Amino acid sequence: MSGYFGSYVVVLALFAIGLLIVAGVLLVNRALRPSRPTAEKLLTYECGVDPVGDGWAQSQVRYYVFTYLYVIFAVDAVFLFPWATIFAEPGFGTTTLAEMFVFLGFIALGILYAWRKRVLTWT
Amino acid sequence: MIAEVLDVAVRLVVIVAVFLVLPLVAGQMEHKVMAHMQARLGPMYAGGFHGWAQLIADGVKFMQKEQVIPAAADRRVFTLAPGVALVPYLLVMVVIPVGPGLVGVDLDAGLFFVLAVMGIGVLGSIMAGWSSGNKYSVLGGMRSAAQLMSYELPLVLAASSVAMAAGTLSLPGIVAAWQWWWLPWQAIGGVIFFVAGLAELRRPPFDMPIADSELIMGPMTEYTGIRFALFMLAEYAGIIVVSALTSVLFLGGWHGPLLPGPVWMLIKVFLLVFVVIWLRVSYPRLREDQLQRLAWAGLVPLALVQLALTGVVRVIAG
Numbered sequence: 055m056s057g058y059f060g061s062y063v064v065v066l067a068l069f070a071i072g073l074l075i076v077a078g079v080l081l082v083n084r085a086l087r088p089s090r091p092t093a094e095k096l097l098t099y100e101c102g103v104d105p106v107g108d109g110w111a112q113s114q115v116r117y118y119v120f121t122y123l124y125v126i127f128a129v130d131a132v133f134l135f136p137w138a139t140i141f142a143e144p145g146f147g148t149t150t151l152a153e154m155f156v157f158l159g160f161i162a163l164g165i166l167y168a169w170r171k172r173v174l175t176w177t
Numbered sequence: 178m179i180a181e182v183l184d185v186a187v188r189l190v191v192i193v194a195v196f197l198v199l200p201l202v203a204g205q206m207e208h209k210v211m212a213h214m215q216a217r218l219g220p221m222y223a224g225g226f227h228g229w230a231q232l233i234a235d236g237v238k239f240m241q242k243e244q245v246i247p248a249a250a251d252r253r254v255f256t257l258a259p260g261v262a263l264v265p266y267l268l269v270m271v272v273i274p275v276g277p278g279l280v281g282v283d284l285d286a287g288l289f290f291v292l293a294v295m296g297i298g299v300l301g302s303i304m305a306g307w308s309s310g311n312k313y314s315v316l317g318g319m320r321s322a323a324q325l326m327s328y329e330l331p332l333v334l335a336a337s338s339v340a341m342a343a344g345t346l347s348l349p350g351i352v353a354a355w356q357w358w359w360l361p362w363q364a365i366g367g368v369i370f371f372v373a374g375l376a377e378l379r380r381p382p383f384d385m386p387i388a389d390s391e392l393i394m395g396p397m398t399e400y401t402g403i404r405f406a407l408f409m410l411a412e413y414a415g416i417i418v419v420s421a422l423t424s425v426l427f428l429g430g431w432h433g434p435l436l437p438g439p440v441w442m443l444i445k446v447f448l449l450v451f452v453v454i455w456l457r458v459s460y461p462r463l464r465e466d467q468l469q470r471l472a473w474a475g476l477v478p479l480a481l482v483q484l485a486l487t488g489v490v491r492v493i494a495g
Contacts, residue, residue, distance in 0.1 A: 064185055064282040065290075068271050071193060072264040076407065079240075083403040086241045096248040098311050099398055105249075110310065117323035120469060124326040127477075131333045134484075135289055138340040142491045154488045158481050165477060175466075 119173050123164075130161060188281050196267050199446075200413035201232045206447070207413075207454045208232075214458045235406070242402030249310035250399060258308060259400070259407035262301025265294045266414040273421050274349040276431045276438035287348040288340055291422060292333055298415065299325040299377060302386065305408070306396035317395025320386035320465065324376055327472035328383075332373040334480035335366040338487045339426045352430035359429070362490060366483040367427030369476050371449070374419035376472070378412060380453060382460035385468055420449035 098105040134157075141150040208231060212219025224230025246252055269291050271281035284290050299321055306318015340346050342363060343354040376383040379395075387395040394400075397408050424430055424445035431438030463471065 061282045061284055064189070065268065065271055065284075067185070068189055068192065068281070069264065069268055071189060072267040073260070075193070075197075075267075076260040076263060079403060079407070083240055083242075083244070087402065088243050090243065091245070093248075095245055098247050098249045098309075099393070100312070101393070105311075108249075108310075110307075110315065115319060117319060117326065120323055120326045120473075123473070124330060127330050128333065131330065131337065134334075134337040135286075135340060135346060138337050139344055139346060141341060141488070142344060147492050151488050151492045155485065158485055162478070162481055165473065169474070 123168055123173070126164065127161060130157070133157075185282075192270050192281050193267070196270055196414060199417045200410055203416050203447075203450050204232050204409075204413045205229065206450060207457075210451065210454045211458055214455070239403050239406035244404070245399075245401050247310060247399050251308040251310065254304050254308035255399075256404070258301050258305035258396075259404045259411070260301070261304055262298055263407050263411040263414065265298040266411060266418050268294050269418050270421075272348050273418075273425060274352055274430060275442045277349075277353070279431075279439060280349050283347055283349050286346050288336055288346040288351070288426075291348070292329075292336060295377065295418070296325065296329060298411065301408075301411065302379070302396045305400065306386075309396070309399040311399050313392045313394075314396050314398050317386045317388075317392045317398070321379060321396060323465075324379065324383065324386060324468065327469055328373040328376040328476070331369050331472060331476035331480045332377065334477070334484060335370040335373065336426060338366040338480070338483050339363060341484070341487045341491060348425055352425055352432070355429045355432055357429070357432075359427075363427050363483070363487070365479055365486070367423065369480050369483065370427060371419070371423045371452075373472075373476060374423065375453065375456070376468070378415040378419060380412075380416070381457040382463050383468060384462055385465050388462060416450055416453055417446065420446045420453065423449055
């Protein structure tokens, strides 16, 4: 349990415990529960009336623009983390600060552009 | 070697115990606090004293309930979804420190790990929404996805502001570097992180994906019995995790006078849990477009201001 990847062994162990908890709970439930399925019980729930059409109906997904925005900005934001740990080390200071304002300027400009293009307004 | 393994085993047992107990405490607290804020009593019967055993009784009931998987559902994804929603919050707890040296494991990239793993939790709700084969569930799942997209960015920016201030991504390192004057310095970031965290949990007033008055129960509409209970457990575990992260990153974690570190941590976490419940009682649900506007026109620009403030102060202060 030493070295860089050694510490992730603990994370993996906890992940295994998590899977065991979920599996255990489901197994106990399987042993305790009754099972009497009827056709009505297995019907899709739509407030009591019989379901109309298919559940995976065609619908307009308005959120796709937000997804694009997110992908663009999140890729930018990932670079923040390695930079954040060293930006104030001796010898950096002013240079990295100027770089930060360039970065912030890019993101702010991007959001301003999206806003002016009326991407952020509904309908 | 054996001592080392034992040490890790004890830490893991404590984390699992915390994971199984604190969400129940938060849930019971929500029952009672909400009831009293609305001039009701809340559960009073189970267990005798002020209904303390209500959630245990609920658990016993859930354990025995029949499992109903709708004929129209995608069975495999449908049965997997509650696990995907729950396990990430357990994993996040491994890097949250409660005292000097009291942490599951001190990862170098702890903050990064937390943000990455917490995003997976929302996937459970998207899977549930899509696999149910129900129109309400699909709509709820879409809204969950949109909410994750919009609020992840302010969350990441606010968290990186703290990483800049501390000069490290390790959570124990951040708390160790924390000083009292970080409170006003990182205040904007703290509020953004907490609000965005609530939105990722789909808690009121950000519960548009669940919106019981229009989408029945959103992605969870078709779930019953133990799988529904797992979703509920995931929600309350999420509240604990977001509160704990906010205290670790912005409120100084274990720092505090007189009392020992873990006690301070617990106090801060439950104060934030109280705020979460308070917000649920006081605010009406945000409409979907208001939700998106708050993220993109409110939180993201504010987070950029916080980043600039952090950078300038850090460089001037040396």
